[in-house]
Amino acid sequence: MLLLNIDAAFVIEKVILISVILMGSLGVAMYATWAERKVAAVMQDRLGPNRAGPFGLLQPLADGLKLFFKEEIIPDRSTQFIFILGPCLAMLTATMTSAVMPWGPDFTLAGRTISLQVADINIGILFVFGVVSLGVYGVMLGGWASNNKFSLLSSIRAASQAISYELAMGISLIALLMMTGSLSLRDIVGQQHGFWHDGYFTWNFFKQPVGFIIFLTCSFAELNRAPFDLPECESELNMGYHQEYSSMKLGFYLFAEYINMFVSSAIISTLFFGGYNFPFMDQVQAAVPSGVFSLICVGALMTKIVAMILFFMFVRWTLPRFRYDQLMKLGWRSLIPLALVNMLVTGGVILFTLKK
Amino acid sequence: MPVSSTHYLFLSLLLFSIGIMGTLMRRNAIIIFMCIELMLNAVNLLLVAFSKIYGDADAQLFVFFIMVVAAAEVAVGLAVIVMMYRKVHSVDINILNRLKH
Amino acid sequence: MDIYSILFWFLSAMAVGSALGVILSRNPVNSVMFLILTFFAISGHYILMNAQFLAVVNIIVYAGAIMVLFLFVIMLMNLNADVEPQKGMMIQLAGVISGGILFLVILMGITTAKSETIDPASTDIGLISNLGKVLFTKYVLPFEISSVLFLSAMIGAVVIGKKENVPASDKTEIV
């Protein structure tokens, strides 16, 4: 059956995949809130949420319900449309990134090769980058539309912070891309097949340690997470850009942050830690059917993602917050030069050793 | 009716004309600036369309360079506008007529 | 009516509609939003013509950087519909008419142009590897020059934007 020259089965397959990824993202985000509170509690020697369900596992649901049923307050002198658009954009951009992520290897089902990637475009990483660069709109517009000084300051901070750190992020990525020679995430993951090949680690983390550190640092800034959470630092700006938000719109912002964290972790895992690859995967692939193998791979990726998320949380509850000028100095005067040097060194190494 | 070069010509002309109208109708310097970006994009669109039709990558690189120049232009242009705003507390081009004197 | 045509008409309508939104909305922030939408539509056209690289660069550069700057500036100045200056009816009409005349005149010119059908089949000229090869061989000098242009623009923006020694009472510092 063809609809407008498109294979209907293809459409169905993608729709299912998108739904699963979306639900997965939301679920992970929900439980990331729980995890965060738990981690914070552990690190502060507290118990954390423990009333709703065992270990407080139902706490996110309870929070969600509470947010849904809260009264919606839209400030009188705000720009209403944009006020609503803000959290929507935040949510949209947060979820869009996952479209190009390869969640697992292809597997065959009923004679069809099914890809665990929504779209394999050959500029995958640029797409991610583009969407990330749009992420700032949610914060900016929301903050501005609130017609509140603190919100406005917060959104301007967020915007300049995002733009500043995007540069270093992009440059560090260029070094990585020089190694891989492809922008397609699928290719990048494919190159990191297994863990050990031809006498060296296959994962990019070992090839680009400096790039990884820069990318990680920039991710913190892009996510507005501690120690770079200046746009929402309570001591200076009350609640930051979502000061005027309430109910589910506030929920969207909070959710978007956790989804972003999830996606960032996924990207870092994919780019630097081999994605769904894991050691001895060839042997495993030989042993199990392709569907099971794909699930195992997805599991490996999820493990890495969870580890990254936990790392984000540890950092948040460990390090103090930067001052704004320190943040800018770090971005412009340390990270960008460092990334440039890294890029030059990488280029030199490629030119003089690897390509001979 | 298959999509042809005429369609893209028409579309980009329309976008270009809208940009022109915008520059003529508005007094806000920033909006005018945005309309100029719109016109640039209309031209870019046409270049890409012809690149597709004639299978030539040069046009796409031209678009790339236009984007570079536009970015540089915006950086300087906005800096100028911000400075003007600091001086006269307005971005109304009707007030910015000091060129006359 | 194939999918290509449908997408073409949809994106065109989106582009024109949001372009009109840019020039008609009273609120500068709305204008910015509409312009971003226009850029998305244009990027959609690029993807339609398989110019993937340009599509995403368009998003990154225009939507991700340039428009953020615009928004940033507008927020800094706290412009909104209330303070938006309006031209008189007659001038607006004159603008529309002259723009329209330009449109018609050029339209007259292009109606005689030879119409080339666009082949929906994908080509690979817009792919990044292809463009990269051309860019770093044939256009390597313009590329380097444009980087110098960027640098000078950056320095220029910094110099222009540097604060002069204004009286303390006159300072409008927001960040």
Added chain:
Amino acid sequence: MGNFSQLVYLVPLFPLIGFLINGLLWNKMPKTLAGIIGSAAILASFAVSLGIFFEVRNPSFQGPVIVNLFDFIQSGALRIPLAFQVDALSSLFLLIITGIGFLIHVYSTSYMHHDEGMVKYFAYLNLFVFSMLLLILGANYLVMFIGWEGVGLCSYLLIGFWFKKREYTNAAKKAFVMNRIGDLGFLVGMLLVLYNFGTLSYKELFTTLGSGMSTVPSSTITWITICFFIGATGKSAQIPLYTWLPDAMAGPTPVSALIHAATMVTAGIYMIARSGVMYSMAPLTLNIVAVVGLATALLAATIAIRQYDIKKVLAYSTVSQLGFMFLALGVGAYTTAVFHVMTHAFFKALMFLGSGSVIHAMDGEQDIRKMGGLGKKMRITSITFLIGCLAISGVPMFSGFFSKDAILTAAFAHNPILFALAVLAAMMTAFYMFRLYFLTFTGTFRGTHEQEHHLHESPIAMTAPLMILAILSIVGGYVGLPEVMSEHNLFNEYLAPVVKNFGEHHLSAGMEWALMGISTAASLTMIGVAYTMFRKPAFAESTGIAKILENKWYVDELYDSIIVRPIEALSGVLDRFVEKMGIDGIVNGVGKSVKWGGDRLRMLQTGQVGFYIFIMVLGMVALFTLSFFWVK
């Protein structure tokens, strides 16, 4: 003897140094020191000139020595060096210029001592001598031209030295303009030479001409010589360009002496003598030169008869004597002309310095009607002046006799009519010179009582040059004794390697003696007439021909009415109609129309950016419309 001719560049160098020192330090230099520096510079030049003279005089001296300093112009094949030529002619002129120049300098130290511009004066004087030396020494016409122009400039500076008086500056301007007219002739002649012969060097040019190899037609040579002659009439004050010289009396008297005796006016003679080879090939030009010279001699002599200004009389006598020299040149007696230049330099310098002494004593008074009887108070001046008068009048045994007689003889040989007219001029010379002498130095004093009281003999610095010059005026002629008196004419022999007289006619000895007798008798007669007429002078209002003479034949007025007035009228018309209405109208009109248009166009510059964009869009529409609908 040292090899002085190689040091010839020192000769003009010393005056140049003197000029630079005095000229650059004009406001710091004490007057006395300036005089010493100026005089010493010339004295040094004179010493070197003497060395050169004796070297050249030595029979072992071979041909002209050319000293190349550097290339002045180098353009393609054309190469004109700044070179000096040392030969008999130039070494002789060197002696005259530096010798008499030195005496005049010494004289000036005393004469100008009360003038506040004395340092400047000496600077100019040195520059004058420097230019003249350059003119003389140049090995090609270009260097000569540089000196030629330099002399013109210096004469302007010195004639207008007392520039606070308007008529003096006018006189300076007149001298300058007249000289410029002549210079144009010289310049054209020079360019003709360059065009036809491809060189300006004397040596190359005269070698080419002398070998008879040149293909240049004789008419061209005639034109060249005429052009050069026009230059000479300007510099040497011949008809029609002589009127500047009497006016040049405006300058300090030693300057007049320098101009009239040693420098400047002799330049034209020198130039024609130098180009003698070329003139010999152009008989037509020689005839013109002779006629012009004779006419000048007669005209100036008639004017001098009725002048009352002591310096004017001397000035016209100079013009007249120059006419004699040109007559000599015209009849081809080049060496005779140079001989007369030399003797004339002695006695004319003597008389000018003498008149300066008189003016000094009379406290600036120059009118001989207010003098008289000065001989008793100023013995040295009186005697020396008398010697000068005798010399110029051609009284035997004085230098002027020999040179003038040589000219008359040559003229007679050429054409007896020339001789007759020349004798007439010589008679008038004797008459007006003794008129001057008697009116000034004999009889009773006619001036004011104050002046009479003030009368005194001049200081030694002024009288010493007078005495030296007086001696020279007497003995100077014996170097060129005519062949009837001596076996060798030393002077002609000395100059023979450079200048050869053209078309010499050998007269019989008896004829020569007869001619001498005629001219001597004529001169003595006129002295007698002058004595009877001016022993007891009476100054009545002139009438008839006397009035015309007193007014110098109204030549200045004639020039004024046939040249100056029409030009002034024409330029008036041009000024009023072409300049004011035409050119100014166009220029101002352009400005006004631009301003008017700008006023209208300024309306477009509203300063409204939006409006600019609007206009731009309309322009685009127009352009597109044009390209679509008309340009197919």
